[in-house]
Amino acid sequence: MEKIRETLLSYDNIRKVPNIVSIAKPPWTNRKHSGKLERLILQLGEGKGEFSEITGIPRSIGCIGNNNFILRREPLSDERMMELINEFYLANGRELYLTNYDSAERLMKIAEYAVSIGIPNVYVILRIEDVDKVNYVKGVKVIVEAVYSRENIEKIESLNWAYGALIIITQEKYKEFLNTSIDFEGEIYLDVIYPGSLKKVKLNLLELKRTRKPDTNVYHDCLSGNLTITADGYALPCPLLRGFVIGDAKEEGIRKLARKNRLRKFWKMTKNEIESCAHCPFRYICHDCRAIEFQASGDPFGIEFCPLEV
Numbered sequence: 435m436e437k438i439r440e441t442l443l444s445y446d447n448i449r450k451v452p453n454i455v456s457i458a459k460p461p462w463t464n465r466k467h468s469g470k471l472e473r474l475i476l477q478l479g480e481g482k483g484e485f486s487e488i489t490g491i492p493r494s495i496g497c498i499g500n501n502n503f504i505l506r507r508e509p510l511s512d513e514r515m516m517e518l519i520n521e522f523y524l525a526n527g528r529e530l531y532l533t534n535y536d537s538a539e540r541l542m543k544i545a546e547y548a549v550s551i552g553i554p555n556v557y558v559i560l561r562i563e564d565v566d567k568v569n570y571v572k573g574v575k576v577i578v579e580a581v582y583s584r585e586n587i588e589k590i591e592s593l594n595w596a597y598g599a600l601i602i603i604t605q606e607k608y609k610e611f612l613n614t615s616i617d618f619e620g621e622i623y624l625d626v627i628y629p630g631s632l633k634k635v636k637l638n639l640l641e642l643k644r645t646r647k648p649d650t651n652v653y654h655d656c657l658s659g660n661l662t663i664t665a666d667g668y669a670l671p672c673p674l675l676r677g678f679v680i681g682d683a684k685e686e687g688i689r690k691l692a693r694k695n696r697l698r699k700f701w702k703m704t705k706n707e708i709e710s711c712a713h714c715p716f717r718y719i720c721h722d723c724r725a726i727e728f729q730a731s732g733d734p735f736g737i738e739f740c741p742l743e744v
Contacts, residue, residue: 453619454612455598458494458626458642459721462529463655466648467701471692472659473529474522475673476515478544479536479665480505482561484581484602487676494723495625497656497673498531499579499600500561505666510684512544518663519548521688529555534665534673538564542571549573559600562586570595577623582607591617600625605637628726632739639741643721650718651704657724658701661692671700674725678734700724708735714742 455461462473475498483500485491491501510518519530530553535541541558548556555575560568562580570576575597580586582603590599598621603611608626616622626642629635647655662670669681669691680696691697703724705717714720730738 453622455621455623456495457624459645459723460495460498460656461621461623462659463721464646467653467658469653470659471522471525471527471661471688473531473661474519474527474688475531475533475660475662476518476544477503477534477663477665477673478515478532478541479509479534481534482536483534483579490729491674492628492630492726492729493602493625494628494721494726495600495623497662497725498533498557498559498577499602499625500534500559501673503534503664503676505664506668507666509665510663510667512540514667514684515544516547518683518688519544519553520551523548523551523553525688525692527688528553529557531557531559533559538567542568542574545574546571557597562589565589565593577621582611587614587616594619596620598623602627605629605635608637628730628739631730632741635739635741639739640716640720644719645721646719651706653701654703654724655722657703660701661688661697663691669694669697671697672725675728675734708737710737710740716742 481500481502483502485496486502487504493499530548532541532545545556545558557575557577559577559579562578565578577598577600578590578593578596579600580590582601599618600623602625604627645655657671660671662673663683667682667684668679669683671678671680680694681691705711705722711717724734727736727738728734730736
């Protein structure tokens with residue numbers, strides 16, 4: 435146990451790249467939750483990402499990344515998406531993520547509208563393959579998404595207008611990246627790919643999962659404050675928890691969706707509710723991606739990726 439404690443305490447000393455904001459968890463997981471709706475993740479299409487709903491999405495930050503999903507009905511119109519964004523603003527929403535697009539031009543069009551009505555933090559996650567297809571829009575925080583390679587790192591270094599970089603990386607390349615010098619002033623989020631089970635993990639998961647969120651004894655460190663709306667209008671607690679629909683954005687507005695008891699239960703899902711975690715001394719500093727665990731075990735309370743579970 436003491437060895438584990440030393441590993442957790444030495445986490446910050448491992449990072450050589452100074453502007454890494456988050457490793458294997460979304461950037462908001464170190465911030466205190468307000469108890470209210472804080473961010474809207476709006477998916478614009480089926481998506482053209484590397485990972486698909488059919489074959490599995492083994493990425494924790496895949497919640498804000500571009501993936502490939504099945505649309506089960508007619509998608510939302512641009513007009514309805516803009517209505518939802520406006521409702522989000524009127525509900526004091528201040529953090530909008532636009533992702534899973536089919537058209538880069540449409541992505542920027544929706545983002546420009548969100549900025550124009552006054553949402554202060556409008557993030558678009560733009561695949562590196564599409565950076566030459568869009569024009570920069572003032573006020574939009576572009577996060578460029580790329581699979582880790584020397585070629586892609588060099589391209590990211592040339593994008594001085596980008597707010598951040600979401601870098602998809604395998605566990606084998608993780609340590610290499612941490613010791614790489616990168617000339618990029620934006621924020622960096624490392625999206626470390628999870629293998630199918632703990633047996634195939636080759637790195638220290640405690641190092642990846644550590645979080646400093648100050649209220650994990652009350653709120654879930656990742657789901658709290660989140661509302662996701664898919665391209666076809668289903669409201670979810672997380673983009674990757676596709677089977678947990680909490681409402682229908684074709685018929686219900688943002689305020690009504692944010693008041694749903696089912697959504698708020700996800701916001702308040704702490705490790706105390708997970709039997710195998712309830713008495714763990716590290717439960718409040720261990721990042722908890724329910725989507726990754728559910729994908730691996732089929733159980734929303736699963737703990738497939740716990741290195742302490744025996």
